[in-house]
Every structure is written in structure tokens, then in C-alpha cells.
Amino acid sequence: MHMIMGYERVRVLFLLFLIPLPTVLGWGKEGHYATCKIAQEYLSEDALFAVKQLLPDSAQGDLAAVCSWADEVGHTHRYHWSSALHYVDTPDFKCNYEYCRDCHDSYRHEHRCVSGAIYNYTMQLKSADAGISSEFNYNLTEALMFLSHFVGDIHQPLHVGFTGDLGGNTITVHWYRRKANLHYVWDDLIIQSALKTFYDSDLSIMIQAIQRNITDNWLNDVSTWEHCAHNYTACPNRYASESISLACKFAYRNATPGSTLKDEYFLSRLPVVEKRLAQGGVRLAAILNRIFTSSKTRIAQA
Ligand SMILES: *[C@@H]1O[C@H](CO)[C@@H](O)[C@H](O)[C@H]1NC(C)=O
Numbered sequence: 001m002h003m004i005m006g007y008e009r010v011r012v013l014f015l016l017f018l019i020p021l022p023t024v025l026g027w028g029k030e031g032h033y034a035t036c037k038i039a040q041e042y043l044s045e046d047a048l049f050a051v052k053q054l055l056p057d058s059a060q061g062d063l064a065a066v067c068s069w070a071d072e073v074g075h076t077h078r079y080h081w082s083s084a085l086h087y088v089d090t091p092d093f094k095c096n097y098e099y100c101r102d103c104h105d106s107y108r109h110e111h112r113c114v115s116g117a118i119y120n121y122t123m124q125l126k127s128a129d130a131g132i133s134s135e136f137n138y139n140l141t142e143a144l145m146f147l148s149h150f151v152g153d154i155h156q157p158l159h160v161g162f163t164g165d166l167g168g169n170t171i172t173v174h175w176y177r178r179k180a181n182l183h184y185v186w187d188d189l190i191i192q193s194a195l196k197t198f199y200d201s202d203l204s205i206m207i208q209a210i211q212r213n214i215t216d217n218w219l220n221d222v223s224t225w226e227h228c229a230h231n232y233t234a235c236p237n238r239y240a241s242e243s244i245s246l247a248c249k250f251a252y253r254n255a256t257p258g259s260t261l262k263d264e265y266f267l268s269r270l271p272v273v274e275k276r277l278a279q280g281g282v283r284l285a286a287i288l289n290r291i292f293t294s295s296k297t298r299i300a301q302a
């Protein structure tokens with residue numbers, strides 16, 4: 001799950017020092033692609049139909065094709081407003097998250113964080129599906145692309161990291177022999193190393209391995225992952241709380257500035273990353289399934 005959050009801030013630093021900008025953003029492209037591929041497998045017939053109606057033609061019916069759209073446009077002038085929606089910062093070393101305390105951008109505008117955005121785009125899609133007209137004319141194609149992306153991001157532990165280090169963006173480490181910041185390690189490098197080491201550099205093999213785990217190892221957990229208290233459509237506060245807890249337990253641990261991260265860190269953190277990709281996918285599907293059944297329920301009740 002990459003973090004554009006950090007990315008935007010880091011971009012400012014790069015501009016200041018006129019260093020070329022890295023081209024990969026957030027749960028990197030691979031992480032978002034995997035999350036959405038997994039989600040697609042779990043969509044109900046109604047949700048799949050609705051998703052296909054909303055996808056832009058360029059996606060050719062494949063949700064995963066547009067799951068990095070929010071990152072691609074996030075650094076353009078037109079969508080600059082969305083850059084704070086990829087992450088949420090929490091107080092340093094507290095290792096917990098609270099919506100009211102933490103969900104704001106750097107100007108302290110309330111609700112401008114990844115969990116606020118998940119509520120926002122869930123609500124837009126849901127009210128449109130239920131036929132409730134809104135005073136705003138939301139672009140539901142964008143709502144779907146933002147939602148699918150942000151559900152991925154919120155599962156990347158360091159998208160719910162500390163304020164002081166910008167979710168690990170200012171922590172410089174070595175990933176094997178390569179210099180990198182900790183946020184980027186979690187967005188991209190763990191996944192990229194896993195692809196090379198275990199999956200023949202083939203993302204579809206990695207996705208299949210995660211899917212196999214969902215259907216055997218984690219089968220009993222899936223309904224817990226999907227469930228939201230009070231039958232809410234989405235519960236981003238829960239996903240965010242899990243992420244900061246994993247950030248403290250796994251991402252920040254033994255990754256102090258200047259440290260070199262290699263096999264020991266890689267092999268113990270990869271299962272965390274793979275499980276978060278699985279949870280993000282399963283939950284995105286559950287959210288979309290709940291959004292796109294409301295109209296059917298309404299008709300049945302009428
Ligand atoms: C909600 O969505 C609208 C339309 O994309 C956007 O203008 C607004 O900034 C979003 N707010 C949040 C908190 O996501």
C-alpha cells in the first residue's frame with residue numbers, strides 16, 4: 001500500500017533539493033493491483049455488474065486496472081486536493097488511532113484523511129445506488145476508483161504511521177544494499193523482493209498464493225475480516241487501528257534511521273504484507289457487495 005501521503009511531502013523535499021523524483025507511489029502499483037484482483041474474486045453478481053457499469057472504458061472491465069488511478073492523478077494540479085486522503089497520521093509512539101483526534105490534513109481540516117475518504121466515497125456510491133439524489137453531482141466512476149484505492153492504502157501499516165516521521169518517509173534505511181526510506185520499503189520494496197525471491201517475478205503467481213491462503217489458511221477469519229460493527233457498510237476506523245498497531249509491532253521495530261534491513265526483516269515482515277493485501281481485497285469486496293445490494297433490498301421491501 002503505498003502512501004501518497006508521504007509521497008506528497010517527500011516531493012516537496014525533492015523539489016527543494018532538485019533531486020529526481022522516484023516514479024513509484026504508495027502501496028505501490030503491485031500492492032494496489034493485488035488488492036483489487038483479490039477483491040474482484042469476491043464480488044457478488046450485483047456488485048460486479050455495478051462495478052463494470054462504473055469502470056471507465058480503458059479498464060476493459062478489470063477493476064485492478066484502475067486501482068492506482070488515485071496515485072497517478074494525485075500529483076497532478078487538478079487532483080492535488082486529494083493528496084491528504086491517502087493516509088492518516090497518528091501521534092508519535094502512541095501506537096493507536098482515533099478518528100476525531102487524527103483524521104485531518106496538515107491544515108487541520110476535519111475528515112481529510114484516508115478513513116474520512118473511505119466514508120465519503122462509500123456514502124456517495126451508496127446513496128447513488130439507493131436512488132437518493134444529492135445536491136452534489138458526484139462522479140461515481142471516480143468514487144469507485146478512489147474507494148478501491150483507499151481501502152488498499154489504509155491496510156498498508158505505514159499509511160497509518162507517526163506524524164513526526166511522515167509515516168516512515170523521513171526514516172532513511174538500507175534495503176539490502178539499496179538506500180530507501182521506510183515508507184517505500186513497505187509500499188514497494190518488500191513486495192518487489194518477494195516477487196523476485198519467491199514468485200518468479202510474476203505478480204499473478206503471488207496473487208494466486210495469497211488467494212490460496214484465503215481459501216485454506218485464513219478461511220475461518222474471512223467473515224471476521226468482512227464484518228463491520230452495527231452492520232455498517234465500511235469500518236475504516238478498525239482497519240486504521242490494525243494498521244498502526246502493525247506499524248509499531250513490525251514496520252518501525254528494528255528499523256531505526258541508518259539501519260540495514262535484510263533477510264531477517266524481510267522474511268518476518270512479508271507475511272504481514274501478504275495478509276494485509278488479503279484483508280484489503282476481502283474487505284473491498286465486502287464493502288462493494290454491501291453498497292450494491294441496497295437497491296435490491298429496497299425493491300424487495302417495497
Ligand atoms: C469527498 O468527495 C468529494 C468528491 O470527490 C471531494 O471533493 C471531497 O474532497 C471528498 N472529501 C473527503 C474527506 O474525502
Ligand SMILES: *[C@@H]1O[C@H](CO)[C@@H](O)[C@H](O)[C@H]1NC(C)=O
Nearest residue numbers: 056138139140141142143145
Ligand atoms: C468522471 O471521472 C472520470 C475519471 O476522471 C472521467 O474520465 C469522466 O469524464 C468523468 N465523468 C463526468 C461525467 O464528468
Ligand SMILES: *[C@@H]1O[C@H](CO)[C@@H](O)[C@H](O)[C@H]1NC(C)=O
Nearest residue numbers: 227228229230231232233297
Ligand atoms: C445486521 O443485519 C442482519 C441481517 O440483515 C440483522 O439480522 C441484524 O439484526 C443486524 N444487526 C444490527 C446490529 O443492526
Ligand SMILES: *[C@@H]1O[C@H](CO)[C@@H](O)[C@H](O)[C@H]1NC(C)=O
Nearest residue numbers: 209210213217270271274275
Ligand atoms: C500464507 O499463510 C501462512 C500462515 O499464515 C504465512 O506464513 C504465509 O506467508 C502466507 N503466504 C501468503 C502468500 O500469503
Ligand SMILES: [Zn+2]
Nearest residue numbers: 004026086153
Ligand atoms: Zn495511495
